[in-house]
Amino acid sequence: MRINNNIMALNANRQLGVNNDKSAKSIEKLSSGLRINRAGDDAAGLSISEKMRGQIRGLNQASRNAQDGISMIQTAEGALNETQSILQRMNELATQASNGTLAANDRTAITSEITALTTEIDRIALSTKFNGQTLLNGTFGVQLDVSGLEVGSAGITAIDISGADASETYTITEGAAAGDYIMTATGSGDTQNITLADGSAGVLDFDKMGIKITVNGSQTSAGIEASVAGGGAAGTVITTAAAAVSLQIGSENDPSQKLGVTIAATGATALAVNALDVSSTTNAANAMTSVQAAIDTVSSRRSDLGAIQNRLEYTVKNLDTSSENLTAAESRIRDVDMAKEIMESTKNNILQQAAQAMLAQANNAPSGVLQLLK
Structure with a gap:
């Protein structure tokens, strides 16, 4: 009979800790309604549930x-x-x-x-x-189909021309009259009005801007196609008056x-x-x-x-x-089965109380040595 190390008490204390942890987890699940409250509860289940x-x-x-x-x-x-x-x-x-x-x-x-x-x-x-x-009114759903250029919202298009002076910004703004567009070069002081007549075609040179814009003739109701080149790669802007809203x-x-x-x-x-x-x-x-x-x-x-x-x-x-x-599938993975968890919680409470009682008895066991000294 040994008294320096009470093995029975150590074992009872360990089981009490295990039961305390299980009881705490049961309370957490019952109070949250979730079977998985953290990744440690079910790592794979949590991953599937989040997806x-x-x-x-x-x-x-x-x-x-x-x-x-x-x-x-x-x-x-x-x-x-x-x-x-x-x-x-x-x-x-x-x-x-x-x-x-x-x-x-x-x-x-x-x-x-x-x-x-x-x-x-x-x-x-x-x-x-x-x-x-x-x-x-025919403007709903205006979209811009752009390749090689940077564009803003429909109606006002901001174009960054590759190879041009970075300090210059070129803007195409749809005017009130059909077929009228305004080209503006910020910093150059040069503004020109461009009228695109039905079926017309032409080349517009801007000496101060140092770029050339070629407008292919087409009716404005069908869209205007313009090729923009400025010493670097060329891009294409295609505007459609009534593109689909997505x-x-x-x-x-x-x-x-x-x-x-x-x-x-x-x-x-x-x-x-x-x-x-x-x-x-x-x-x-x-x-x-x-x-x-x-x-x-x-x-x-x-x-x-x-x-x-x-x-x-x-x-x-x-x-x-x-x-x-x-939602039903996710619920089966993540939500707790209340009836099953209540049963588990009841079991853990009983084991917790039993472990406490056994720990008390194990702590009293070494006192039996005193009877041998009488």
């Missing part, structure tokens, strides 16, 4: 993106619905004006209403906005998970109803043809938007389903 959490958050954001897209399309489609109603009324007026029994003052009254309706079509096109962006509808950086949306201009000029003439039966008949063509155009655009909206609605459903399934 799934990233996917889930990406899917949820993609769903919100798609819902924003639906809201945008609904806004545009609602405005087009009103535009189409106006066109139907204009068609009715043009049909009325084609009646040979009308007097001149009757046609004047019809013309006044058609003019007012035309103005309203333009107002709708200019005032229909989503998140501050005008949807129906909606991110997936959780990964993949072209297949982006949806392009283009909304063309639907003002009176774009619909070719800005100058209707009903002063005679012949002109009224021509106006009817123009208005009917505009109605068909708006109907086609509404159909396109409706198709995109339906696609986005299915996209939202799929994203929500994927998010739900991934």
